[in-house]
Amino acid sequence: MVEPTARAGMIRAMRKKRAWLAVALIVLVALLGTLGWMASDYRLWIRFATWPQSADDPANARKFSPQVPIVYGDSPAPDTGQDLVIPQDVLEEAWDYAQSQQTYALLVSVNGELQFERYDRGANSRTPYNSQSLHKSLTAVMLGAAIYNGAIESEDQPASFWLEEWAGDPQRSGITLANLAYMEGGLERGRFAVSPFAPGARLFLTGHLAREALGTPMAAEPGAEYIWSNASVQALSIAIERAAGRPWAQLLRDWIWEPLGAGEAWVQLDRPGGNAQSFCCLISNGRNWLRIGELMAGDGVWQGRRLLPEGWVDRMTQGASTNSNFGMQLWRNEPYSPTQLRMSRPRLEVPRDPALAAPDAWYMEGHFSQRVYVVPSLGLVVVRFGKDRLDWDEAQMMNGLIGALKPPSSVSLSVTIPDHAFGERAAPRAPDYERRDNWARYPDGEETLAAEHAAGFYIHPTTWPGSEWNATVPDAAARPAVDAVVASQASVLDACCTVYAPRYRQAASAAVFDQRGNRDPAYGLAFTDIVRAFTHFAERTGDRPIVLLGHSQGALHAERLLSDVIASDDALRKRMAVTYIAGIPV
Template structure:
């Protein structure tokens, strides 16, 4: 009797497991099928964008990479162990934080020389990390050079003077300065789940111009701070139209080569198309150090005044709508624990405490891509690497400032 009952129970369990297995298989098959249908739908509607989007999972860049020719790389002095102007403990702690956050590179400059240049597993001095929005701060420098070269009259020129697409409507009076402040009043697209909409078009599309030009003014200039990608994209076009040269070419001749750096790469929406001047400047970590040193030395590099000193000062001066933002560049003027980017996005940048120095300027790329410039400490810090969504903006600078000798 007991044996018979056990057999019945075993049979029931087997049938139940078979049913559950089929149910799970059908569910998984259904999800896979749905995903395939969605992908095929996107592929039919926007084949190039879909292929580029899928290609990013393989590490491909979603656009044409345009070479930014450099010059023979100028050596940068390195401190010997006995010459270090920072404590060994602070440098080790900085390296540890870099490892915890998936970094590729960590470089620390202090007192006229490199104190630390560390590359993590799989990276070296030639590694090109996607540094996201740090490119915006380079655009700010390049606008200053274009003004100095006489291609642009002044930062108070209306953008429509160089961009006819903005003439004839409410955008006509928006100035270059207001766009640099991210206070132009222009609208901007945001992410939409399950859509290859305008924001995805800016990220992976093959023609950004229609999306850029269809953005209208939604409020008067200098009403509010709204960090977005449209302002730097428009400024990239202003640079091209004012100089009569492709963006990458002018960047190379006016800024990159004079810094004494090797080749870099800027992403275009398509070959011969529009530069993604809001992101996507691929250069090694040492190249970002050179940009930081350009700030530190008030626009000078290799014995030349590359960017006017008064322009560097303007870049580091807070705009009217955000005390922590100058010209496409972030400032550590006031401590805000959860730093907001704009009114549409929930994304925040975390600052666990105030910066230990009151003159911190920094390039901010999503996920902890950073260049910190601290003139009072004669310090530049570069961190590039994986997207660290839990990045603490004050941790690394304060850690190293505490280690000053």
Template sequence: MLKRILRGLAKTGKWTLIVIAVIGVLVYLPSRLGWYGIYAKRYVISLSGNPMSPARAWYDPQELVAGSDFMPLEAWLEGQNPIDPAVYEEAASWAGQQRSDSLVVLYKGRLAHASYFNDQAPESEFSTHSLTKVLTSILVGHAIADGHMESVDQPAADFLPEWDTNERRGITVRDLLNMAGGLEETFAFYPGSARLARTMGTDIVTANLDVGIYAPPGTAFSHANPNSQVAGIVVERAIGMRFADYLSEKLWAPLGLRDGWLLLDREDGMVHTDCCMWTAIEDWALIGQALMQNGCYAGQQVIPAGWVDEMTTPSAANENYGMQLWLGTSHEPLRKYDPSIEFMGNLHSEPFVADDLFFLDGAGDQRLYMIPSRELVILRTGKDGPEWDDAVLPNLFTRAVDSIGGRPAETLPTRADLNAACLSSG
């Protein structure tokens, strides 16, 4: 009897291996190579690794955001950096424990520290995940300044005829940027689901414009990708040109950044403005410096005057969120992406020391902190940290700057002060 059972298992195992091999030959490998289209390729790649951070091939096709001649950051000369070297050592050690790929710190506009892990370098490209979202907010400011849009309070339906006659008519551009459009995010990941149509489908315009409504506009906060993607669609329709070209013209080239790459739903299709631009690591430190200085960099106003003030104004739906960026208005021990979802949040073990801090947050604990009053920009890239705490790095460096002394608290600079100093330097 035992021999018969073993022979049966052997036969079953053999046929199981044959079936797996056939599936691999007829389904997985052709899909992985793109023979069955973009959707199938992305789906099988996401199954074979971390679906939140898939292999680079998942992101093809992409659209170029042309940069210009990169100007290296000016670094502090050895021995002149006033922050205690032990602070950088402590920060780098903690970052390494949190599976970081990089930790870059700017102080007073100069490169103060850079640690790179896992064979990464300043020019290494990474998926920015939701750091990408802030770029749409910046371009809305440019679109208004250029006369393509009336104001941020203009109905999104003015640019979306698909929304002109339904319940979405009342959603404004501000609502979308504040993550308060009332658009419903779903989390079903089976083939053909609405979620996958929005993340890896080949028509993300239709998939996002058809998303459901769960709350009146402006009343409920939910860090949901459809808000950011629809805002990007609005920008592209308002300006009448490719989003990537406008981003290059208005921000990427003026900042002197390296070429970047936006994720496309298909060749010549719509770019993702909700996620996943690939750029050089160091370039985001420059973006942070420009945001911290109210849109000025190297003597040039690269973001319209006054627009960063709009971006950092607390929204009615969430005082810790502005326009596609996070604020430190009040302390939340667990900062949630959606108040109704318990498992999605980030630890903040203590309040931010600096009350003017604002920051960008991307999956995998990609972070860009900006602290105008201490003239600090802190960039961290990498994978999800096992004990990630959003209070650690900004508070460590804020306290380090405060310990230098020599300036009373009432004379700490504001973004307006930094903007004026930047413009005068040009």
């Protein structure tokens, strides 16, 4: 018979043993679960351990694995013109700056003819580079190619038509392909850190890219916010692949690479036979990217063959509704602002370089200052690959090249006399200055500027020779001339001010010379637009100092604005810092 005290001790020992067994079992289950979770995406852990440290070094471009070829073979030399359109000293000056910024490759072409090709730091014409986010821009190009080739009907279709993972989701089912291309899909950016647990890093490391990208949490309603998100672009490429029924590398080859006659290039996969990383990591050389830029400069036509829908490049270069400097995976030169919205969650605005000296300029951007610049009006394409430089200045290199190609900033006007008196026909509709497209310059980031930072209001001169007494603001034919003088004249204020420049129903050139009573009412109608635009400008810029600039017709309106509006308003009078009135006697 067991003594009561001994029995109690045995019970305590058994309980203690069971407790330890329970703890051990929990630890074992947790360990097995962790090992199972790790094993379900074992490539993530292998990549994390073996990932090359310097992605901007060309020596590492082919070390990422697995990669599959788009095509093999040398990239043909670009076409070379008989004579340089850009003077050699201007090209050398651009190279001197690029070289000082640790550049590997710089290529310049005008109207498809090579002007300059130079390499440094051991690179040559065959050196492959990791394009980083330049692949994002190419994904937006591929959306246009998918539409042109009949795989997709419209960029406004819901992505869930092909992404069945989103079909039953009340938020994701409303995301359109255009939302994804404009970074307005609402998908979370994902914290990026050098960790396999950071969502932003996992997209680079995972062996299950579709699962990771399409499962990205939502941070906003579709179309409501600009959120820079790798997952948005990845989802877009997966939708294109599924719509076309072919893998990404094959689509790139069939729709872009082979028609361009481009050379060797590779895309990076999440696993053998898996998804290509379209948000990053297309491996290619400068010559191939120059051809892509030339395709874009030609509105999607290459050597007489159309590869993209007519007007698709214009669609890509339209500003996003939530970030006017961002198009479809590219950055726009206009409207200019001293800061550029890079992310909205978390919000990040970075200082912006001075404006490029061509309003229609835009560029594709990859991390580490990889660039493809395009100026369609000049036929100019510039490709730069190099080291990561936070002090890279877009304007310092580009504006010399642009200046060598631009015609004089003055606008030559013929005079067409309207065949009717002012007032016999309805006036053009008044522009709504709440809409950014009614401004040639409209800066972002105003709320972050110091109270002493000046705000500039520029009124352009007569640029319109049309057959009515006043220009119609939405008239696309009238815009290039306005943009040209705004770029050459308003830019003088960039160093001191954020500059606003309204498009307005300017009096036509015929009104300048009219002696039959049409001049004053035509100028009066134009002035009503100036007053409304200035009122919007004054409200938006708070109490900051005002710099007023007008030339020719714009000077007349500026002078009248001072006398009729500003002089009678104490608050506006106190804000006036300086007025420049040029082109008329004062």
